[in-house]
Amino acid sequence: MIYLDQAASSFPKPNAVAEAVGKAINEYGANPGRSGHRLARQASETVDLARRELSDFVQGPPAERVLFFQNATQAINQAIFGLGLSEGDHVVATVYEHNAVRRPLEWLKAEKNIEVTYLRPDDKGNFSIGSLKEAVRPETRLVAVTHGSNVTGAVIPVNEWGRYLKDQELFFLVDASQTAGVLDIQMKDWHIDLLAFPGHKGLLGPQGTGVLMTGIGVRLQPILFGGTGSHSADPLQPDVWPEGFQSGTLNTPGIAGLLAGLQEVKRIGMAEIRQHEEKLTARLLAGLSDIPDVSVYYAGTPERLGVVSFSLRGTDVHEVAMILDEHYDIAVRAGFHCAPLAHRELKTEDSGLMRVSTGPYNTEEEIDTFLNALREIREGLAE
Amino acid sequence: MIYLDQAASSFPKPNAVAEAVGKAINEYGANPGRSGHRLARQASETVDLARRELSDFVQGPPAERVLFFQNATQAINQAIFGLGLSEGDHVVATVYEHNAVRRPLEWLKAEKNIEVTYLRPDDKGNFSIGSLKEAVRPETRLVAVTHGSNVTGAVIPVNEWGRYLKDQELFFLVDASQTAGVLDIQMKDWHIDLLAFPGHKGLLGPQGTGVLMTGIGVRLQPILFGGTGSHSADPLQPDVWPEGFQSGTLNTPGIAGLLAGLQEVKRIGMAEIRQHEEKLTARLLAGLSDIPDVSVYYAGTPERLGVVSFSLRGTDVHEVAMILDEHYDIAVRAGFHCAPLAHRELKTEDSGLMRVSTGPYNTEEEIDTFLNALREIREGLAE
Numbered sequence: 001m002i003y004l005d006q007a008a009s010s011f012p013k014p015n016a017v018a019e020a021v022g023k024a025i026n027e028y029g030a031n032p033g034r035s036g037h038r039l040a041r042q043a044s045e046t047v048d049l050a051r052r053e054l055s056d057f058v059q060g061p062p063a064e065r066v067l068f069f070q071n072a073t074q075a076i077n078q079a080i081f082g083l084g085l086s087e088g089d090h091v092v093a094t095v096y097e098h099n100a101v102r103r104p105l106e107w108l109k110a111e112k113n114i115e116v117t118y119l120r121p122d123d124k125g126n127f128s129i130g131s132l133k134e135a136v137r138p139e140t141r142l143v144a145v146t147h148g149s150n151v152t153g154a155v156i157p158v159n160e161w162g163r164y165l166k167d168q169e170l171f172f173l174v175d176a177s178q179t180a181g182v183l184d185i186q187m188k189d190w191h192i193d194l195l196a197f198p199g200h201k202g203l204l205g206p207q208g209t210g211v212l213m214t215g216i217g218v219r220l221q222p223i224l225f226g227g228t229g230s231h232s233a234d235p236l237q238p239d240v241w242p243e244g245f246q247s248g249t250l251n252t253p254g255i256a257g258l259l260a261g262l263q264e265v266k267r268i269g270m271a272e273i274r275q276h277e278e279k280l281t282a283r284l285l286a287g288l289s290d291i292p293d294v295s296v297y298y299a300g301t302p303e304r305l306g307v308v309s310f311s312l313r314g315t316d317v318h319e320v321a322m323i324l325d326e327h328y329d330i331a332v333r334a335g336f337h338c339a340p341l342a343h344r345e346l347k348t349e350d351s352g353l354m355r356v357s358t359g360p361y362n363t364e365e366e367i368d369t370f371l372n373a374l375r376e377i378r379e380g381l382a383e
Numbered sequence: 384m385i386y387l388d389q390a391a392s393s394f395p396k397p398n399a400v401a402e403a404v405g406k407a408i409n410e411y412g413a414n415p416g417r418s419g420h421r422l423a424r425q426a427s428e429t430v431d432l433a434r435r436e437l438s439d440f441v442q443g444p445p446a447e448r449v450l451f452f453q454n455a456t457q458a459i460n461q462a463i464f465g466l467g468l469s470e471g472d473h474v475v476a477t478v479y480e481h482n483a484v485r486r487p488l489e490w491l492k493a494e495k496n497i498e499v500t501y502l503r504p505d506d507k508g509n510f511s512i513g514s515l516k517e518a519v520r521p522e523t524r525l526v527a528v529t530h531g532s533n534v535t536g537a538v539i540p541v542n543e544w545g546r547y548l549k550d551q552e553l554f555f556l557v558d559a560s561q562t563a564g565v566l567d568i569q570m571k572d573w574h575i576d577l578l579a580f581p582g583h584k585g586l587l588g589p590q591g592t593g594v595l596m597t598g599i600g601v602r603l604q605p606i607l608f609g610g611t612g613s614h615s616a617d618p619l620q621p622d623v624w625p626e627g628f629q630s631g632t633l634n635t636p637g638i639a640g641l642l643a644g645l646q647e648v649k650r651i652g653m654a655e656i657r658q659h660e661e662k663l664t665a666r667l668l669a670g671l672s673d674i675p676d677v678s679v680y681y682a683g684t685p686e687r688l689g690v691v692s693f694s695l696r697g698t699d700v701h702e703v704a705m706i707l708d709e710h711y712d713i714a715v716r717a718g719f720h721c722a723p724l725a726h727r728e729l730k731t732e733d734s735g736l737m738r739v740s741t742g743p744y745n746t747e748e749e750i751d752t753f754l755n756a757l758r759e760i761r762e763g764l765a766e
Contacts, residue, residue, distance in 0.1 A: 001422065008414035009632060011422065018408040021636065022401040025589050030714065031391035036704055037714035039384065039394065070453040070591070073609035073631025099615060100631060103608035106618040200632060206408050208453070208591045208634025223606070225486035226456035227721030232482060233732065235489040235723075248456025248483060249392060249583060251591025253404065254634065321419055331413065331420035338610030340618075349616065 002330045002366045007150050007178060007307045007337075007357035009200050009207060013261065020260035021206055024253035032252055033229035033243070043252045050259040051242075057262060058176075058185040058195060060213040064241040067212045068250055072177045072198035073100040075212035078245065079173050079194040080104040082220035083142060087113040090139040094119045094127060094156065095341035096149040101175055102341065105144070115139075118341055125154045125298030132161055142171045147185070148178040151342040151353065152298040153281075153307035155183065162190035171218060177201060178305055180211075181265045182274060193218050202273075204265055204360075205258030208251050220245070273360045277306035280358045280367055284308055287371035291378060297346050297353060306358035309337075312374070315381050317354045320374075328373040332356050385713045385749045390533050390561060390690045390720075390740035392583050392590060396644065403643035404589055407636040415635055416612035416626070426635045433642040434625075440645060441559075441568040441578060443596040447624040450595045451633055455560045455581035456483040458595035461628065462556050462577040463487040465603035466525060470496040473522040477502045477510060477539065478724035479532040484558055485724065488527070498522075501724055508537045508681030515544055525554045530568070531561040534725040534736065535681040536664075536690035538566065545573035554601060560584060561688055563594075564648045565657060576601050585656075587648055587743075588641030591634050603628070656743045660689035663741045663750055667691055670754035674761060680729050680736060689741035692720075695757070698764050700737045703757075711756040715739050 003011045024046065030039035032047045051063035060066060069075045080101070085091070085108055093101060095118045108114045117135045121127050136143065143165055148155045158174050165172045173194040176185055181202025187195050192215070199209030214220055222237045226247030231238035238244050265273065285308060288294045293313035312320060321334035335352045336343055343349040356370065386394045407429065413422035415430045434446035443449060452458045463484070468474070468491055476484060478501045491497040500518045504510050519526065526548055531538045541557050548555045556577040559568055564585025570578050575598070582592030597603055605620045609630030614621035621627050648656065668691060671677045676696035695703060704717035718735045719726055726732040739753065 003413070003422065005413060005418050005420065005423070008417045008423070009412060011412040013408055013412055015409075018405040021408065022405050025396055025401040025404065025640070026398075029392060029394040029396055029583075029590070030386070030388060031590070034391045035388050035714065035716040035718075036701065037388065037708040037716075038712075039386065039714055040388070040391070070457075070634055071631030074453075074607055077607045077609065077630075098610060100609035102618070103610075103620055103630070107608050107620070110619060198632065200412075206404075206634075206636050207412070207414070207632050208637045210631070224457055224460045225490050226460065226483035227481060227486075229721070232719040232721045233723040233726075235485070236493060237486055237490070247460075247486070248454030248593070249581065249590050251453060251589075251634065251637065253589050254591045254637065257408070318419065325420040329421075331418065331422055333418040333420075335418075336615040338612070338615045340616040343616075 002369060004356045004358060004362065004370060005331045005333045006359035007201070007355065008333055010202065010204050010359050012361060013204055013206065014264040016260040016264055017204060017206055017257045021253040021257040024256040031249055046256050046259065047250060047252060050255045053259060053262055054211055055213060058213065059188045060195065061216050065214045065216065067242050067245045068255055069210040069212060070208060071210040072196050073210065075196040075210040076100045076175060077104055078212055078223050079196055080144065081223045083171060084221055085112060085114050085141055088139060089141040090115045090137060092117050092119065092132065092135045092140055092143045094145055095345045096146050096151065096154065096339065097144065097341065098146060098150055098175065098177065099338040101144050101146065120345060121154065125152055125301045127156050129160050129164055132164065136168060140168070140170050142173060144173040144175070146175040146177070147183065148305045149342060150178050150307060151309050151337050151339050151355070152301070153305040154298055154301040155303035155305060158192070159190045162192055166191035178307060181270070182277060182305065184270065187213060187215065199254065199258035199261065203258060203261045205261035206254050208254040209258045268360060276360055277358055280362055280364065281306045281308065283364055283367050284356060287367065291375055293378065307355065309353040309355045311348065311351060311353055312378060317352050320354060320377055323377050324373055330370055330373055385752060387739045387741060387745065387753060388714045388716045389742035390584070390738065391716055393585065393587050393742050395744060396587055396589065397647040399643040399647055400587065400589055400640045404636040404640040407639040414632055429639050429642065430633060430635060433638045436642060436645055437594055438596060441596065442571045443578065444599050448597045448599065450625050450628045451638055452593040452595060453591060454593040455579050456593065458579040458593040459483045459558060460487055461595055461606050462579055463527065464606045466554060467604050468495060468497050468524055471522060472524040473498045473500070473520060475500050475502065475515065475518045475523055475526045477528055478728045479529050479534065479537065479722065480527065480724065481529060481533055481558065481560065482721040484527050484529065503728060504537070508535055508684045510539050512543050512547055515547065519551060523551070523553050525556060527556040527558070529558040529560070530566065531688045532725060533561050533690060534692050534720050534722050534738070535684070536688040537681055537684040538686040538688060541575070542573045545575055549574035561690060564653070565660065565688065567653065570596060570598065582637065582641035582644065586641060586644045588644035589637050591637040592641045651743060659743055660741055663745055663747065664689045664691065666747055666750050667739060670750065674758055676761065690738065692736040692738045694731065694734060694736055695761060700735050703737060703760055706760050707756055713753055713756055
């Protein structure tokens with residue numbers, strides 16, 4: 001199997017990930033923060049260490065402001081709904097937002113009468129700081145933006161955005177679902193108030209993990225209520241970080257696996273990972289440009305991820321993906337990628353797109369095998 | 384280590400659990416429901432099989448109405464907030480509810496002006512059907528009740544409650560956090576509309592898993608919004624089960640582990656598990672009754688779990704738990720167990736209680752060792 005669906009979930013994982021998960025299950029499977037005994041303390045220590053290492057990794061807030069969720073989507077829900085936006089408030093986002101950002105915003109539009117401006121890219125797929133400046137207005141309470149598109153692979157310069165936004169009275173939320181573990185992120189220097197990302201993509205951890213980091217100046221309301229281990233007599237959720245936002249038992253094995261994934265990313269080195277991804281992506285783009293009838297969507301953005309979407313004229317993307325899977329044992333993703341506004345922008349809302357996404361363990365040979373397969377499929381379907 | 388904190392999280396897990404989790408991570412770590420390729424299909428098949436087996440296990444609804452969450456708390460949040468309760472609606476619960484039920488209800492009280500009646504037990508710790516009948520009124524939209532108390536171990540006869548409530552115009556939610564995998568549960572015959580439970584307690588699965596099952600007659604509003612794999616162009620959450628309630632990437636490894644845990648419960652046999660628990664609990668209660676100054680809270684309920692809470696006069700429960708941990712390598716839990724109304728009812732809201740909880744892998748020898756340790760500690764502290 002050649003796995004080129006890394007933007008959905010990274011695969012394979014480093015061996016250390018399943019080992020750390022198994023160790024948590026088999027050696028200290030107790031409930032962190034709930035009891036005082038040795039096993040529970042060991043579970044708590046693992047979770048605390050993961051908080052600290054994750055925060056260090058992105059120049060984040062104190063460890064108690066590192067929150068764990070089942071996935072990045074829930075982390076983003078907590079971020080957006082936690083701000084208590086109300087009628088008349090305005091939000092700026094982009095057409096590249098994943099439904100994890102868009103649907104909470106659309107719910108607030110429908111139920112709370114907030115307004116949302118979705119910025120559009122220029123004809124090369126770039127978002128200028130000028131368009132951001134134009135969109136922000138006195139009622140803007142939140143700018144929510146993806147660091148990198150899961151459709152076009154375009155990287156949005158959130159560092160520049162943050163430097164501009166720091167003087168505005170609003171919150172800056174960055175969805176780093178496609179970038180955490182791949183691109184440098186500096187919460188503090190870039191003035192990011194809220195940073196969300198999954199554990200199971202670029203950070204190479206297991207599914208079942210998502211992270212929200214919240215700057216120390218941000219007041220947040222919890223969206224889930226329940227047992228918090230401490231302050232248990234309070235009828236309402238206690239205003240305590242992180243407990244007030246972590247109701248119920250945490251996924252300790254998953255968090256242990258995420259920590260192992262993060263440590264592997266640090267061991268390989270993010271610069272090395274990024275360089276490898278750029279090499280594979282350049283090879284992929286060059287190969288695709290040689291295949292007639294292939295249209296890559298916004299290949300030319302100044303900075304881009306190892307996420308490449310394209311169409312093959314005269315073919316159905318789902319059919320091509322199925323042939324790749326069944327006849328070539330190559331996994332890609334065809335469809336809409338949970339980002340409908342991006343597809344509307346690209347005028348592919350009916351057809352969808354084929355997406356190829358790479359990770360640190362993919363090789364140049366795999367890219368070549370994929371390109372050869374695509375050439376054969378094109379010829380076969382053209383016959 | 385003698386682990387008697389099973390009510391917080393079961394330990395150890397069957398070997399098959401970490402094996403299934405590791406296999407999911409290492410062999411098919413793709414994103415279920417997101418792509419069409421072989422690995423993603425394998426992930427989807429595991430999740431679907433878990434849905435079906437879990438539903439079969441409790442006479443539950445069709446598989447698409449089996450929803451996965453990070454823990455039972457989130458499942459309960461989805462259940463309670465999903466019903467769209469509004470001002471003037473009335474809810475019946477009990478003082479034995481965990482904060483996972485109580486805090487969502489208190490939030491609705493504070494924010495939506497709903498009313499909540501918390502039923503109190505009689506002086507033996509039992510809840511009569513009569514008190515339920517008295518509490519239900521025309522405005523009652525929801526009866527939310529724990530199947531078994533995580534403090535006293537009392538079992539509430541939810542089968543009788545369900546049979547009475549089936550003729551009322553309301554929803555019946557059962558929190559089976561302490562009972563799933565230990566006591567028989569029959570959603571259909573008992574007319575349970577919503578059933579929530581964790582994967583990591585009696586079902587012997589890993590942390591990071593919680594389940595909500597919803598009867599086919601129940602309309603539910605999602606509480607989390609995001610990518611659903613299908614219907615991605617809809618700006619709002621699609622009204623589709625299960626996708627509309629499962630935003631973001633599922634914890635496939637955790638679900639695979641939960642399935643393995645469930646299969647182990649079925650292999651041992653729940654009758655066997657229950658019989659073993661009753662044997663250990665009887666031994667524990669008999670031993671405790673022989674120790675002067677020990678007060679067990681409501682030992683005499685007609686049906687009880689392997690969850691026993693007690694105080695030891697003249698001692699601090701946290702100190703005793705610490706000595707058990709440090710000097711005897713015995714893990715119990717001391718404190719308030721996230722169930723403050725139960726402690727108020729038991730008049731232990733200042734002191735907390737020591738809780739001993741057993742599981743299928745605990746032995747009579749472990750109970751005896753614990754009892755001997757407690758006797759020694761009592762004598763040592765009395766000196």
